[in-house]
Amino acid sequence: LNAVDRGVVGYPSALSAKTWGFYDVAFKGKAFEFERPFGSYVMENVLFKISYPAEFHAQTAVECAMRLHAEVALRLDQIERIEIETQEAGARIIDKTGPLANYADRDHCIQYMVAVPLIFGRLVAADYGDAVAADPRIGALRSKMSVRENPQFTRDYFDAGKRYIGNSVQVFYKDGSHSEKVAIDYPIGHRKRRTEGIPVLLQKFEGALRGHLPQQRVQHILEVCASAERFDAMPVHRFMDLFAL
Template sequence: KVASTAVVTAMLGGSREEVINAVSNAWIDGQSLRTYRHAPNTGSRKSWAAGDATSRAVRLALMALKGEMGYPSALTAKTWGFYDVLFKGKPFAFQRKYGSYVMENVLFKISFPAEFHAQTAVECAVRLHDQVRDRIDQIKKIVITTHESAIRIIDKQGPLANPADRDHCIQYMTAIGLLKGNLTAADYEDSVAGDPRVDALRNKMVCVENRQWSKDYLDPSKRSIANAVQVFFKDGSKTPNIAVEYPIGHRRRRKDGVPLLEAKFKTNLARRFAAKQQHAILALCKDQRRLENTPVNEFVDLFVI
């Protein structure tokens, strides 16, 4: 929200002072809690949280451009400033200078509609599908080797309340990948979750931390999101241990990801627009120079149904 506030204010023609005024209000807003991302309150707010934050950024930008005042010590004011209220009095510490790092390392959710800590686990499960689909009832144990953040955030036991809860359960998503050889948004609905094989597989799963992967996850030069899946059968046989360190939407897999990202874009255009309109939108988006020189109102007009 803070970064979006600064960028949007500048894009709308704001002066340095207006950008500062807008950003100071963004800090004063504080932030939403993560309650809706974790059990027992995991919910659909996960799906609109980013849009909510950026819409607030636009609102603050527009207010600043209309003359809304800023607050010079929004961060540093004693007792009531951001640092004292939310950072235990400590100032921010930065890993790097301001630049384009965040944009260059954007994670695109391409292959599966899955929480990112589980993307590679689902990819592993899908690769194993052909080896296990006819032996589901013979499975004794499934080992998911993962990183600390995944264990802390999406390693879930017991009942799952709703689609958002299932999307934050690495065992659920891995089970679907093994059973179906794919994972779609529809697979989080009750009709699929009610399949008794899903919870049966979940109950056979064990999550184990790979400490090197935990380090690589936090390494700013790697940002890996690694998982491995191996299935053990009652007769003593087992599948290979399939490991994937980077999801397809990761910077290190752009060559794999860009064609799939374009295909996803085409699929979603086809769901909403007539063929001629689809072609116009796609043609513009594939021409960077023309896109950058297109007025915003003309771009938005292309999406009117």
């Protein structure tokens, strides 16, 4: 800012200026190459974390576990093993064995995030706390889980046209029987599930507002957001003021 105040002239092209431009300094003279023209790709592919407070690589694993809960919860003591398949990123980042120290540790453990919904049929923020984590059934289930990469999940994860975050969960019992293998390619916050996801996202938005703001103001915010015309006509600072505590 001092340089601007003094009228110091910057490089007309910060990227391509010779010697001290970004290309020369960081890319050895090579220019950027882009996967696609600039457009709306990023906004169209926004991932919303809607249903579960879980690290994103485990979102579909949690959903798989939720589908299995009704069957598995009645047979917890009969489980021999649980097989989880995930993408390379999931296997690398959230495959975690051994003691979990705190909320953040549990939030980045796919085994924990699968065990809780298998047992309780839910995964909410409080489930990462010490009280729930102390339930011995969680540790018992984690010890029976194996996590491995599914190459197809990895390919779909890196495919720019898909951007899937697939997981599968299957439970095997001591008597030789097993659950179905539940596999889900993308979470409810993915662009391919917008019709299903947007109503849930709006419910989450309204719930967050009602938990912190006066109800009259909440109603005003909802009315503004429901009308593109009213929203576009409102100055940004006025809109932001609505959220001040």
